[in-house]
Amino acid sequence: MSKLTIYFTSDTHGYLYPNNFASKQPQHMGLLSMHFPKDENTLVIDGGDTIQGSPLTYFCRLNSLELPVARAMNDRGYDYVTLGNHDFNNGPEYLRAHLDALHAKCLCANVQDDQHSLPILPCAVHILGNGLRVGLVGIVTDWVNVWENPDNLIGLSITDPFEAAKKAIAQLDADVIVGIYHGGVERDLDSGRLLSQTDENIACRLCEELDIDLLLTGHQHIPMAGCEWHGTHIVQTPCNAVSYGKVEMDEDGQFHSELCSVPDTAVLSEAEERLWQDVNAWLDTPIGHLSRDIWPEDKLQMALHGSSIADFFNTVQLWATGADVSCAALGNELRGFSADVTVRDVVASYIYSNTLTVFEVTGAVLKTALEQCARYFAVDENGKVQIAESFLRPKEAHYNYDYFSGVDYVFDLNKPEGERVVSITRDGKPVGMEDRLTLVMCNYRATGAGDFECYLACPKVKENLTEVSELILNYLVAHPMVDIPEDHPIRTILPA
Numbered sequence: 001m002s003k004l005t006i007y008f009t010s011d012t013h014g015y016l017y018p019n020n021f022a023s024k025q026p027q028h029m030g031l032l033s034m035h036f037p038k039d040e041n042t043l044v045i046d047g048g049d050t051i052q053g054s055p056l057t058y059f060c061r062l063n064s065l066e067l068p069v070a071r072a073m074n075d076r077g078y079d080y081v082t083l084g085n086h087d088f089n090n091g092p093e094y095l096r097a098h099l100d101a102l103h104a105k106c107l108c109a110n111v112q113d114d115q116h117s118l119p120i121l122p123c124a125v126h127i128l129g130n131g132l133r134v135g136l137v138g139i140v141t142d143w144v145n146v147w148e149n150p151d152n153l154i155g156l157s158i159t160d161p162f163e164a165a166k167k168a169i170a171q172l173d174a175d176v177i178v179g180i181y182h183g184g185v186e187r188d189l190d191s192g193r194l195l196s197q198t199d200e201n202i203a204c205r206l207c208e209e210l211d212i213d214l215l216l217t218g219h220q221h222i223p224m225a226g227c228e229w230h231g232t233h234i235v236q237t238p239c240n241a242v243s244y245g246k247v248e249m250d251e252d253g254q255f256h257s258e259l260c261s262v263p264d265t266a267v268l269s270e271a272e273e274r275l276w277q278d279v280n281a282w283l284d285t286p287i288g289h290l291s292r293d294i295w296p297e298d299k300l301q302m303a304l305h306g307s308s309i310a311d312f313f314n315t316v317q318l319w320a321t322g323a324d325v326s327c328a329a330l331g332n333e334l335r336g337f338s339a340d341v342t343v344r345d346v347v348a349s350y351i352y353s354n355t356l357t358v359f360e361v362t363g364a365v366l367k368t369a370l371e372q373c374a375r376y377f378a379v380d381e382n383g384k385v386q387i388a389e390s391f392l393r394p395k396e397a398h399y400n401y402d403y404f405s406g407v408d409y410v411f412d413l414n415k416p417e418g419e420r421v422v423s424i425t426r427d428g429k430p431v432g433m434e435d436r437l438t439l440v441m442c443n444y445r446a447t448g449a450g451d452f453e454c455y456l457a458c459p460k461v462k463e464n465l466t467e468v469s470e471l472i473l474n475y476l477v478a479h480p481m482v483d484i485p486e487d488h489p490i491r492t493i494l495p496a
Contacts, residue, residue, distance in 0.1 A: 003132055003253075004176065007036040007044045008235060008245035010218030011084065013053025015240040016072050017276055018264045021055040022335040022348045024280060029242040031072050032266040036244075038077050040129025044104075046073065047218035047237075048084025048140060048182035051098050054240075055347040058469065059279050061090065068275060070101035078104035080124065082138030083111060084182040084218060089353045091152040092118065107138030107180060110164035112157040123168040135174025139165050141183040141219060143200045146447050149355070162202060162209075169210055176249065179212040184220030184236065185394055189227050195394040207232035214247060214255055220395035225257040233257065283344035288476025291483045295336035300387055302330070303376050303401050306488025309336060309349065313468070314405035315482075316475045320464050323358050323440035324426070325366070325406035329399045341476055350469045357446035359458040364433040367421050368454040369402070374411045374420035375451075376401045383495035385413060400450030402441075405489055407431060412493040422493075442468065 009031070018030040036044045050069050051057060060067050073081070081104050087095055092113075099106050099119050109122035123137040139161035144153070161183065169177060184201040187194055203217050207229040217224070217236040224236035225245060233255035235245045247257040268276065294308040302310070307330060314326040335348035361369075378388040391397050410423040424431040431437070438461055448456045464471070476482065 002248040003041065003130060003251055004128065004134060004249040005042045006178070006214075006216075006245075006247040007042070008047065008216050008237065008247060009034070009045075009241065010047030010182070010216070010237050011049045011221055011239040012046070012241040013049055013086070013239060014051060014057035014067075014069060015054050016056060016068060016272075018262070018266050020240065020348075021279075021283065021344065026264040027242075028262050028264045029240060030262065030266060031069075031076070031241050032268065032272065033263045034076060034241070034244055036076055041132070043080065043126065043134065044076060044078045045136075045178075045180055045216060046078055046081040046104070047180055047216055048082050049086045049218065049239075050081070050084070051095070052086040052089045052353055053351060055283060055344070055351075056275075056279055058347050058353075059282055061094075065275075066101075067098055068272065070098055074101075074103045078102070079126065080104055080136055080138070080180065081106050082180040082182055083108045083120075083140050085141060085144045085147060086353075088144055088148050088152050088156075092155060107136055108140055109137055109168040110139050110142060110159045110161045112159060114155045114157070118156075122164065123172055125172060125174050132176065133174040135169070135172035135177045136180060137165055137168040137172070137177070138180040139182070141200055143198075147444055147449060149443060162205060165206060166210055169212070176213045176253070177211055179206060179210075179215040181206065181215060182218045184217050184222065185224075185229070185234070187229075188393075189229055189234070201394065203234065204229050207234070213253075214249075216245070216247075222395055223259055225259045283342065283347070285343045286340060287343050287346065287473055288341045288479070289481050290337055290339045290341060291481065293337065293339050294484055296330070296334055299398055300385070303387075304385070304492045304494075306490045307403055308484050308488070309334065310403035311405055311488060312337070312482070312484065313350065313472070314403065316472050317356060317440045317468070318406060319475055320466070320471045321356055321358050321438075321440045321462070323406070323438040323461075325361075325404060325437050325439045327369070327402040327404045327439065327441050327445065329402050329442075329445070332396050332398050343473065346472050346476075347469050350472060352442070352444070352468070354442035354444055354468045355466065356440055356464040356468065356471075357443050358438050358440045358461040358463070359446070359455055360461050361437055361439045361455070361458050362433065363424065363431040363435040363437070365454050365458060366407070366431065366437065366439065367424060367433065369452055370404065370409055370411075370421045370424065371418055372451055372454070373402050374413075375417055377411070377413055379413055379495050385494060397450070402445065403490070406437075408489045408491070410491045410493065413495050414493065
């Protein structure tokens with residue numbers, strides 16, 4: 001018999017319906033498809049990143065509609081949540097509206113609100129019906145400070161999550177300690193090998209140095225159940241509400257966990273059904289025309305030989321800013337575009353709430369950035385090219401490979417890392433290392449994220465604070481027929 005049962009979700013990113021919005025076909029996913037049977041010894045907990053990331057959240061924000069996420073969570077009896085890095089994307093007022101509508105308590109010990117207007121606590125003790133005292137502490141990766149637009153953090157301070165958790169745990173008088181951490185593991189849990197040199201993810205350190213019995217993690221989107229590190233049980237769910245975690249603690253204090261599948265159907269209220277119809281009508285709105293379809297291909301092949309989708313994104317970014325050169329990445333999952341473009345194509349292909357930053361860069365900085373992109377490729381002893389492990393673990397990060405437009409460039413994979421960029425030309429002329437160009441990129445990349453620290457010392461020329469997805473829609477309205485070339489700016493010399 002379980003002494004404690006926890007249902008856990010994380011990184012649902014506003015995917016409420018049993019559908020990924022790329023089509024109308026039902027999928028096994030969505031918060032509205034989940035059901036958590038509760039009794040007095042059960043807790044329902046979420047690990048953050050709930051209010052940004054889907055066409056639904058974009059539609060609600062665009063039309064100033066009440067976000068339906070809190071109501072869905074209330075109907076499923078959530079008790080506690082923490083905050084994820086994407087929950088700050090639309091500023092404190094947007095976050096406050098969500099938290100005010102939420103019945104669950106928000107625990108996030110390393111978020112300090114100078115105005116004391118956000119309903120956030122560092123920790124809590126929940127006494128179950130059987131008398132068990134469950135101590136809970138929430139924290140979020142402090143890399144929010146690196147990624148987020150400073151305007152969205154006005155009045156907020158994101159402090160060191162380890163120190164905040166340590167202080168909060170010391171306050172708890174509890175029989176069992178549960179950490180809710182919007183961050184992930186920095187080591188391979190089987191071998192112990194360090195996977196990342198940064199402190200973006202510190203789950204293993206938390207387990208090693210703090211008295212935590214169960215650590216509910218997120219951010220990395222790694223399906224993880226039944227795992228342990230230094231005596232702490234660890235759980236993590238994939239993203240977009242495709243599964244949830246069920247954790248049980250037995251009478252001996254031992255934890256057992258599993259990831260549970262989600263039905264492809266949901267019972268909707270009248271309001272939820274009406275919103276579903278409205279979102280789909282908007283998504284199916286014709287918005288423009290391309291000279292041909294452009295669908296995603298194999299990730300490795302696109303990175304090696306170029307992507308028409310990425311080239312199109314770069315075309316929009318150059319149009320919006322007038323920069324000389326543009327770089328853009330593709331999400332881990334994307335829909336692509338039919339020749340007759342609908343809003344669905346756009347918002348399901350560029351899902352991030354990114355804006356644009358333009359830097360002045362030298363040819364040397366441009367080469368350094370391209371060399372970082374060339375690290376996406378690993379070459380084995382037989383000359384076979386594959387995706388480098390650093391882009392696959394601890395989580396898939398295909399979005400950290402950038403495609404460039406405005407220059408033509410050549411990778412030679414016969415050469416070692418750091419020496420693979422053998423040609424950069426612009427208008428048929430070599431780009432010198434001292435040459436100066438303007439380069440536009442998303443605000444996420446402008447922070448140096450993805451090991452692009454080479455941009456951090458570059459002068460900022462300007463910003464465009466309109467979201468990229470909206471810029472794409474505007475571009476299609478302004479250009480009734482968009483020509484999609486067959487060739488790409490990149491050429492890759494494969495191993496001999």
